[in-house]
Amino acid sequence: MEVRVLGPFAAELNGVSVVPTAGKPRQLLALLALHSGQILPVPTLVEELWGMSPPRTAVTTLHTYVMQLRRMLMATMATGSTEAARRAKDVLTTQHGGYLLAADPELVDAHGFDRLSAAGRRAVTDGDLVTAGRCFSEALAFWRGQALVDIRCGMLLEAEQVRLEEARITTLEGRIDLELALGRPEEVLSELSVLVTRMPLHEGFCAQRMVALYRTGRQTVALDAFHRLRRNLVAELGIEPSVRLQSLYRSLLEGDPEPDSWMAGSRRRQQIFAAVPQGH
Known part of the structure; x- marks a missing residue:
């Protein structure tokens, strides 16, 4: 099964969409997909779908949603009904008081993003x-928009949405750091x-733009x-820019030919600069 959550939700099996139209079954499938290969206990799923005050029928309704997903699978x-039912249960299995989606994590875009981001960080270290x-x-490149943009998110999916967005920004900062360190500001x-317009309070992108300019x-x-x-920052949060950003500003004001005080201000950036070939 191929699943995409980094943008509009999509899930396909054998080239056919298996995304439900109803909100809670979509939410259930998204959560199972993000934790593919892991058993999610029934209480965890109930909390995601109904919060801290679920109806008395929550567990029964959850089982109904699982059956609906299996029918879509x-x-x-392209097999007989008995064989298809067995194979559907192999994809969405009942195990130890919970459910598991037996999807290949490599076919879930969020997992691919995490894997490649981690590989990039290791490469910087090396x-x-x-x-x-x-x-x-x-x-x-996995990203097609806001993560889980068309899914109603409970506490678990909302936390995952925040984590993925923070990881995206960190990875984006890392790629831009590489471009700047290699002498490619243009x-x-x-x-x-565009980034500073969308995120006017983000110091990292502002600093990178200052260096590039x-x-x-x-x-x-x-x-x-x-x-x-x-x-x-003063208008929205009542705070001043960080000490490091103020230091970068002073360097630019004084005409420092190599205003790298910000760029060398994190372990990742230090590793990048240490690896830059001479002449850049």
Whole structure:
């Protein structure tokens, strides 16, 4: 079964969609898919679907949803009804007081994203920036929009949604760090301009844009970017920019030829800079 949650929800078996139209069965399938190969206990599933105050019929209704999902799976199988029912139960199994979706994690886009992001981080640690950049780019290519955008999320799915979005931003920052460290500020400026517009309080993308602008000869615009972020932070949160970002601003203001105080401010960035070939 192929499952996509990094954008509009999609799930296919044998090339046929098995996504229910009703909200709670969709929610159930999404949660099982994100934990493919793992047993999810019935109480966990009930909490996701109905929260802390489920109806008395919750467990019975959950079993009904599982049967509905199995019928959809059966419809994709070109076998007799008895054999199809058996195979559907092999895909969505009942085990030890819970349910397990026997989908290959490699066919779930969220798992592919996590795997490639982790591979990119390992490559940075090993000093292999080419592999790191490829892994980060391939990981980000899984995304087609906001994770679980068309799924009603309970507590578990909401936590997973937040985790995935934070991981996406971290991976994106890592890829842009690589481009800047390798002397390619022009290649990321347009992307960074979009990112700071969408996330006007995000210091990381603002700092990367400041560095990229400075390195392309636009010192004044880079300084203006700091002031814009500062105004947003004060107006929205009542706080000043971080010490590291203020240090970067001073470096740009003083015309530091290598304003890398921000770029070297995390372990990942230190590893990137240590691996950059001479001449970049």
